């Protein structure tokens with residue numbers, strides 16, 4: 001059984017000028033522990049695909065099974081719980097809550113899931129140490145640089161040990177040095193902790209950290225490129 005099975009995904013949006021089909025029959029499988037880049041130009045459907053895989057949106061047609069769970073069979077409440085427990089999201093714009101400290105942000109997926117605050121704090125601090133932010137735990141997000149915010153967001157995304165980490169243009173708002181640091185962190189979490197990661201990017205440099213690339217064009221999967229596990233860009 002493959003870990004993530006995506007079959008014949010279609011997504012239609014209704015817009016002011018009529019309907020638009022953002023995904024036109026996308027299918028692929030991802031084994032556990034894989035690191036996959038979804039690459040393609042702006043508007044090709046990357047975010048739409050990640051939102052559907054992350055149970056944040058539903059397809060118009062097709063199926064997503066994650067660890068054997070068919071997402072379309074879940075009610076909205078079940079979908080929200082599934083998302084909280086099993087999916088970690090990293091966004092281009094970091095999306096840390098501004099009034100919570102860095103440690104509270106990282107602990108949030110755990111406290112929302114009913115973990116004791118002290119245990120959640122310990123786990124958050126261990127993760128912050130792992131991403132090189134041990135001394136920033138009690139800062140507010142606004143007191144961090146962009147690169148630091150994104151490393152904190154990665155720590156938050158993995159806090160609940162999700163089945164799948166979805167990263168949507170995680171380097172899009174970073175300079176190349178900070179972008180590389182975030183990609184190395186994701187690659188390290190994949191290699192050493194076995195996290196399954198799907199990365200949406202239009203950047204060839206970022207995609208190089210993945211084990212393979214799915215090339216998306218105009219809502220269709222055009223090509224799959226296998227990499228050789230390279231963990232540094234040329």
Ligand SMILES: Nc1ncnc2c1ncn2[C@@H]1O[C@H](COP(=O)(O)OP(=O)(O)O)[C@@H](O)[C@H]1O
Nearest residue numbers: 013014015022041042043044045046047048049
């Ligand atoms: N909520 C929405 N309503 C209508 N159209 C949308 C919506 N979200 C995305 N789209 C359209 O779907 C297409 C794919 O968008 P998106 O998945 O965001 O692409 P990407 O992330 O690759 O840039 C684009 O043409 C976009 O304008």
Ligand SMILES: [Mg+2]
Nearest residue numbers: 046047048168
């Ligand atoms: Mg996008």
